[in-house]
Amino acid sequence: MPKFAANLSMMFNELPFLDRFAAARAAGFEAVEFLFPYEHPAEEIAARLKGSGLQNVLFNAPPGDWNAGERGMACLPERRAEFRDGIKRALDYATALGCPRLHVMAGLAPAGGARDTLLATYAANLDFAAEECAKASVKPVIEPINHRDIPGFFLNTTAEAASIIEALGPERVGLQFDLYHCQITEGDVTRRAQELLPFIAHMQVADTPGRNEPGTGEVRWDFVFDAIDSMGYRGWIGCEYRPKGETLAGLGWMQKYREHDA
Numbered sequence: 371m372p373k374f375a376a377n378l379s380m381m382f383n384e385l386p387f388l389d390r391f392a393a394a395r396a397a398g399f400e401a402v403e404f405l406f407p408y409e410h411p412a413e414e415i416a417a418r419l420k421g422s423g424l425q426n427v428l429f430n431a432p433p434g435d436w437n438a439g440e441r442g443m444a445c446l447p448e449r450r451a452e453f454r455d456g457i458k459r460a461l462d463y464a465t466a467l468g469c470p471r472l473h474v475m476a477g478l479a480p481a482g483g484a485r486d487t488l489l490a491t492y493a494a495n496l497d498f499a500a501e502e503c504a505k506a507s508v509k510p511v512i513e514p515i516n517h518r519d520i521p522g523f524f525l526n527t528t529a530e531a532a533s534i535i536e537a538l539g540p541e542r543v544g545l546q547f548d549l550y551h552c553q554i555t556e557g558d559v560t561r562r563a564q565e566l567l568p569f570i571a572h573m574q575v576a577d578t579p580g581r582n583e584p585g586t587g588e589v590r591w592d593f594v595f596d597a598i599d600s601m602g603y604r605g606w607i608g609c610e611y612r613p614k615g616e617t618l619a620g621l622g623w624m625q626k627y628r629e630h631d632a
């Protein structure tokens with residue numbers, strides 16, 4: 371049975387961030403993910419997790435100046451020191467929150483930047499992240515992102531991600547397989563999931579093209595989730611979608627997975 375985690379950066383936006391934990395638990399979730407915890411003390415988030423009986427299964431390393439458009443810095447040669455500091459900061463949070471996965475965003479490829487240099491920086495930074503994460507029993511994950519949502523993002527395809535992971539060692543760095551991005555960039559999502567299964571350490575989902583709940587767009591999710599389950603994926607699937615209306619009203623698609631569980 372697929373296991374779904376609520377993405378608290380996108381879901382339950384009717385509430386302030388810290389109140390979304392209890393709301394997710396009341397809606398039946400047992401796990402949550404979010405983009406960035408850094409505006410809140412780790413102890414405060416840990417208390418919300420404990421108080422709601424939730425586990426935190428994923429969050430992101432500091433991305434640089436998000437409001438200025440930055441989307442990570444792992445591929446940026448001149449940001450290596452900042453990248454390293456960010457990984458250490460993220461691991462302090464991961465330790466406090468008991469979180470097993472850390473999403474390390476590649477960043478935007480600078481105009482005119484030589485791809486070989488960016489790739490070498492990306493690999494070296496991920497190697498550093500893998501070393502540090504291993505000490506904290508955390509697995510860093512990388513995610514190919516479509517060019518429509520983040521134009522210029524350095525990592526776009528699952529093939530690129532797989533070749534980087536293969537070089538670094540799939541036991542050290544995993545794939546964050548976001549079916550929404552894959553459907554936009556590549557399609558063929560169940561075949562991709564099957565081929566990439568040995569690399570996948572976390573999944574995320576939203577329907578396409580609107581990035582809303584499963585069932586609001588073009589994909590037949592019953593088929594996809596059954597296929598993912600049958601192929602033996604037992605990790606978390608983060609609900610990284612923007613609810614079309616109120617979060618709770620849009621959770622009908624999950625009902626059959628809960629009823630099956632009972």
Ligand SMILES: O=C(O)C(=O)[C@@H](O)CO
Binds near residue numbers: 473513515574
């Ligand atoms: O956008 C996504 O997809 C993510 O998973 C985020 O972590 C990065 O924007």
Ligand SMILES: [Mg+2]
Binds near residue numbers: 513574
């Ligand atoms: Mg994602």
